[in-house]
Amino acid sequence: MFDAPIPGMSLTHELGARPWQSPPQYTTVDEAIEYYLERMSTDEFMDQMADVLEMNVPVTTLANTIQLAGVMDGKHTVDVGMLVMPLLMEMIMLIGDNAGVKYDSGLTDVPDNRTKDTLIEAVRKEMQQKIDESEETPKAEEVKEEEPKSGLMARR
Amino acid sequence: MPLVNPAKQLYHSMDIENLDVPAKRTDSKGLLAPTRNPMSDEQDGRTKQPAFKVGHHMLLLRKQRERLQDV
Numbered sequence: 633m634f635d636a637p638i639p640g641m642s643l644t645h646e647l648g649a650r651p652w653q654s655p656p657q658y659t660t661v662d663e664a665i666e667y668y669l670e671r672m673s674t675d676e677f678m679d680q681m682a683d684v685l686e687m688n689v690p691v692t693t694l695a696n697t698i699q700l701a702g703v704m705d706g707k708h709t710v711d712v713g714m715l716v717m718p719l720l721m722e723m724i725m726l727i728g729d730n731a732g733v734k735y736d737s738g739l740t741d742v743p744d745n746r747t748k749d750t751l752i753e754a755v756r757k758e759m760q761q762k763i764d765e766s767e768e769t770p771k772a773e774e775v776k777e778e779e780p781k782s783g784l785m786a787r788r
Numbered sequence: 789m790p791l792v793n794p795a796k797q798l799y800h801s802m803d804i805e806n807l808d809v810p811a812k813r814t815d816s817k818g819l820l821a822p823t824r825n826p827m828s829d830e831q832d833g834r835t836k837q838p839a840f841k842v843g844h845h846m847l848l849l850r851k852q853r854e855r856l857q858d859v
Contacts, residue, residue: 669845692796696795718795718802719846719849723849729857
């Protein structure tokens, strides 16, 4: 939530100072495809990608991140990135299949029933905190003595 | 406003199962064969569309994946 840019933040630098404000390096889809396929075909990239897929990061998220990085580096425009994204997904899935990794494609609507480790850890911490709090508080219950009522309408 | 990842919609909208790649024409090569401009051989320029090119590449990768899954 707090990572979002502040309104007007894009105007704090000179126009053209950012890579995405100057003409892109690859102007056509063909050039962008060639760039990505060449980059993604290296052994180093494939190993890293297989590791990330093993961590259960969805393919959709990875593809979006890769194309977004391309836009921010000034490699291509946003629209070329949008066109190329399905190809990136297919390529990532191919890398996953090639490495024999069971990956999450991110294409299914139905959430898997597996409970995330982070969620379990969060619940465990919360429970532990509650236990600690209950142990710290004294258990002695004060019994309040009823004060005698002295009003006009008080019962005798 | 939450950031939206359009990857899922884009992937589904490619519809590469129904992507029909036009077969290459094999014209006769005789001296009397009618000459044809290869540039005008395109079917309404569909194959020049960027989305078609991406779909074609995807189809190749998909076939490769299916081959891997079969093995």
